[in-house]
Amino acid sequence: MDALLQFLRQLINGLQSGSIYALVALGYTMVYGIVKLINFAHGDIIMIGAYCALFFITLLSGAGLPVWLCVIPAMVFCALLGMLCERVAYRPLRHSPRISSLITAIGISLLLQNGAQLIFSPNPQSVPKIFSAEALTFGSFSISLGAIITIVVSIAIMAGLQTFVKGTRMGKAMRAVSEDDGASKLVGINVNSTIQLTFAIGSALAAIGSVLYISAYPQVQPTMGSLLGLKAFVAAVLGGIGIIPGAMIGGLIMGIFESLTKAYISSQLSDAVVFGILIIVLLVKPSGILGKNTKEKV
Template sequence: MLLIQQLINGLQVGSIYAVIALGYTMVYGIIKLINFAHGEVMMMGAYFAFLAAVAGMPIWAVFLISMVLSAILGMVIERVAYKPLRSAPRISSLITAIAMSLFLQNLALFIFKADPKVMPTIIKNNPVTIGSLQISNITIITFLVSVVFMVILTIFISKTKSGKAMRAVSQDTEAAMLMGINVNSTISLTFAIGSALAALGGILYAIAYTQVMPTMGLLPGLKAFVAAVLGGIGIIPGAMIGGFILGFIETLTKAYISSRWADAIVFGILIVVLSVKPTGILGKNIREKV
């Protein structure tokens, strides 16, 4: 019974990682950029939700305001920090992403101070009891939200005009431009969607752990990146699978081994998987002509 309970707990944690990983995978899939500021966008999204909740907004408004403001923040970051470096070596973009991560952390520290804020209760915890098992309704909501957004994102990318433009830019930017696709707008839209998903993950994280602080995005952001790489970065279902696997591994390690070893084992398994299959679980090897 303890195993089943821990798997349920892992489902909640994994769902949060999966939602955040979707944003990582979106950005990398389009412009091959690892946006290490993604965890801090998640943190800012949690603060936006906190301010909306403190103001007494209804739950739908809390989610909407946070995701919209985070989408705007993502587009601003892309225009200011990443757009000027598109033709530069990738290491330049990577260093800029790390710098943007530190900037957002310190900005939040300056505005909101270092003390953790308690997230108001916007979803009441009413556990569902099945025999000796207790499943939190927050766990159920988190899982459903992550799956629903994965499905919506998959349909958006495969069926809509904007989604097809994203796929075209991902495959060949120059050819997409020749076909009349506005590459700048497409990339901005990608950052907006990715940042909105980061905010969603931040809200779910704040609801689950009831605290919001300037450094809260650091570790979940790194683990979401690990989840995206584990599942196959650039592949939407891969991000979900990687998130769930990571959540299960983390909770089972804390329950049966030690909470001190949880992070080490998570990153250790990543090393093992990438040694066997560098492209991740769902990734495919692509040959490049030289």
């Protein structure tokens, strides 16, 4: 019984960190799906979102309002930043070789990271508590409020996003552009604004991810986005990049395996195991867990 409880606790730990990976992975996957660009700056947008949230947390707690409201200005700010990046850096290169856009993405990432170091100093800054430390207790088993909120929010967002893409006109436009942007233009879809919307949504999700992140790990620093971004990217590839439920599954698998490896195999081997899984999955199914094998058209 004790061992089972222990296993459940580790599972919840994994679900919590996995949910954050999943939210970030959604941003990678959406952008990749529509413009076939790996947006390496996505991790740093999370970092900017975290600083923005921190700024509003101080304002909100000063005004006596609940601090989790900081997620709204952070989303707006990140969405605008994402659109700005797209307009300034990626749109002019949309029809150049893919490697140019990739290098530009790395450049934007470095720009944001070093800019933040200049503005906010490289020292980590502490974040006040966002959710109260209360825990839900069932007998000898307890789950922290932060863990529940993280898991529920990310699943809800994934479901919402899926309905948006499948059901609405804007979502249909997105899918059309991702299939063939020339043909979409012919049928009257505004390709530029559709792509811009994708960047805005992806970055706003990153902002939600960043608020959940700083509620779980109460520290903000300019380099916080790089490793998180990398792991989320791996999660997106693992689940099948370009596919929305794939990002979710990839993120949760990464989180759970990390947690269980740390708990039952060795706390030092967790990264090795996670990346080992990635290699095996890609060997067996190169397009990822949910990926479809697309045939090259002649």
